[in-house]
Amino acid sequence: MDFFSSSGVFYALIAVFLAGAIGALFLRRKDSAANIWGNSLAATGSLAGLLFAGASLLHGSATAFSLGTSFPLLTLTFRLDRLSAFFMLTVCFVALICSVYAIGYVRHYYGKYSVGVLGFFYNIFIASMILVMTVHNALFFLIVWEVMSLASYFLVIYESRQSANIRAGSFYLIMTHTGTAFIIVSFLLMYKVTGSFDFETIAAGLAGASALMKNAIFLTALIGFGVKAGIIPLHTWLPGAHPAAPSHVSALMSGVMIKTGIYMLMRISLDILTGSYWWGIALLAIGAASSLLGVLYALSEHDLKRLLAYHSIENIGIILLGLGSAVVFSSAGMDTLAVLALAAALFHTLNHATFKALLFLGAGSVIAATHTRNIEKYGGLIRYMPLTALFFLIGAMAISALPPLNGFFSEWLTFQAMFQGVTAFGLTTRIVFILAIGSLAFTGGLAAACFVKAFGITFLARPRSEAIAAAREPSVLSRLAMAGMSAAIIGLGLFSGVVMRLLEGVAGSLGSLRGAAPPGSAQFQSVSIENGFARISMPVVFAGIAVAFIGVMAAVYSFTRKRKTITGPTWDCGTRLTPRMEITATGFSRSIITVMRGVLRPSSETEIEYHDANRYFPKFGTVTMGLRDIYQPFIYRPLRELTAMIARHVRKVQGGNVNAYILYIFLTLIGLLILLDVGS
């Protein structure tokens, strides 16, 4: 066990990713070689990372190691505490599955785009995510954070012949750098107080900092990391960028990359700093808004991958509900409840990584087989891709929080954490918790509606276009990868008690929650919270459904086995049924969108061309339905105009006169000298 958690293994696995990256680039002339080299090394590295992170997590105590560099302030410090190990485990698990999937999936890029370049950025991307989760020095963190952003940017614009992808990529690049700017400010504020870039020293030094300084650090970090996590209203890049990437990369971006933002928010709000009440309330409010709006936007999508991307925003919201509750509890000194809420957030982080990755992989298989992302063109795929359909159904059930899968348990836990918030606080805080619970309840229902749409319109009923009949299952490795992920989803549901105990340990290892009593007992057979306020046994839920299902089937079979079953056409009211008579994705969700029109601002334009001047006989008509974008005109455009205005004013300084520039240099020098004098 100790062998796996040693620093040598860590350096070796980073080296594997680098070898995968560089090797793929060297092999770029031969697509199949680049594919196999790049993805199998990525899979090897991820597997090693999985063992390393797993061993570190079970090891308990944190392991730290560092490499010195010749740059001042920059030592490459790594520290694997349980939080880092947990997040690294999540990254490596999803990366392992995605890499196995990719070996089969990437084939359809042969001869179209350079597979070597894909392998290069893919390996760099995974390695940088692992580094982001493990480094323990702010400067070094910024470097690997930037590498991660750039690698993902190049993966987003990988299918570079589609101009929409380039646009999505550019927007992503701008947004992520705006975020990075805020992160830099946050780290500089920390440096100003503590004089160090080492997270350990910062955490110790910040204890005595003023409340204003702490608030400033938290707020800048919230904006900076919130952009990466995709919280509303900073989410606008996400539904464009995630779908543009190849599907196994989308799975990684939606499943784990956005979690780097969550990781740092957890790190800063509960480990480096100690949470204050208002941060928790803010996180709860953001979480409620993101979850509810995310799922509503998803409902109105009929691009399969964009739909999934919006669900990432929803799930980030659910995670933030847990994190926000944890911060509120922690600020009130209720550390046990904070551990419960944080464990819920961590569990949902892990669960979302599994089912969102599975859904993206399933969507990738569908898109590769049908060559379109438009749900309205699918239909009946369950007959042509039965296994993909089954895996997608498992993912859809998990994300809709249906028992007995893992998504249900983490939402249950999040609910329970917030229930405790209702009982523990006075009226104002209680109302916040009640509304957060309400938003989570509606989110669950709407997510189920959305996935009835996504699964039903995609896989069920009759094909809506000719391309469907040619659709085939993806390669064996891709199917195997999806099967592995489905097994993980079922397993995490079944063994949720065991995982829960592990995650309580992770939550309890954070700086401000250290030494908190566990919030109840978590065992395989049952989980109990707060002296039996709530109890659940996921294995019994699982077994109950299974036994009842088989029992009903056996009973009905034995009773009716003499009866015949005939297949016949669907009732067609006397006319021949065509695919156009089936319900569409737009039609399915339109009623919910109409109900929510106050929030969603749906738009609908009708154009009809007539045969005659009297407008009796229409020639053809088009109806365009969509949602009005409320973020561009009210948030982004004013900001852009403000930036442009400032830039215009600043331009006056740059007159092109060399003498003036020398004057500036001179004035700056004087200013700096005065500052130095005042400072000393």
Add this chain to the structure above:
Amino acid sequence: MTAARLTLWIVQIMLVPLLSPFFIGFTRRIKARLQNRAGATSFQPYRDMWKLLHKDEVISEDASWLFRAAPYLIFATTLVIGASIPMLSTALTNSFTGDFLVVVYLVALGTFFLALAGIDAGGGFGGFGSSREMLVAALAEGGLVLSLLTLALASRTTNLIAIAGNIGSVPLAGYAPVALAFISFFIAMLAETSRYPFDNPATHLELTMIHEAMILEYSGKRLALMEWAAANKYLIFLALGANLFFPRGIAGTLEAGPVMLALLVLLLKVGLFSAVIAVIESSIAKLRIFRLPDLLFTSFVLSVIALGLVS
């Protein structure tokens, strides 16, 4: 004692599927009387089910395995729920699946597959039925969760059977939130069980049907299962309403006497609930679909207020 417990467990599991068709029939009969018709006996649904189980079955050629499996799964979820809710005795604890969120999400599991089965045959009716069902189910979720949470907080446990045992001892001042939560629950219940003013259980008019539209393509044994599962869901919600908000009469022990009495009281209470629903269905019109959310949001707001009041 264990023998008594085991017997009661078997009774509890059998109770919902055995009694549920009766209450569907009973509600229909009262409605018939209110419409000056004689109506069929309350036992008619049993005969219908028996008949359906003896018929051959036609399945759409467009339907997949999901359409074939869904009735079994939906019926199975109602059985699991039936074993997780307070029916006869609060001494029969269930700390495994008795959490109210488990029950709410098991209901959602059934709805999920019901809606998928509606889409699967590829008919226009089924798809729209599914769309409407998901609209109603999604919006009913808030009121349902929060009204049950009100009870959970008032009785300091989220276990439904324990709630039925504890809620009776809530001080009189605590009844205001419980009463508000009851109205909220009642609205959500009408939505979940496809009753007026949300859905018309007797209709086959394409413009208005929700539940009937989804099961339109079913016939034979699978139709019997779907109807039966819907009846189970009806009884489950009636029993929840009766035993959580009016727990009087439910037995506190496993002894035969109190349990028999509890069964009688339960029949009375649920019968009364069905009568109320029958009266409602005979006296108001069905709302148009875009008015339904108003009612469901009312349910949500009522339980938010109830939760604010609960101490």
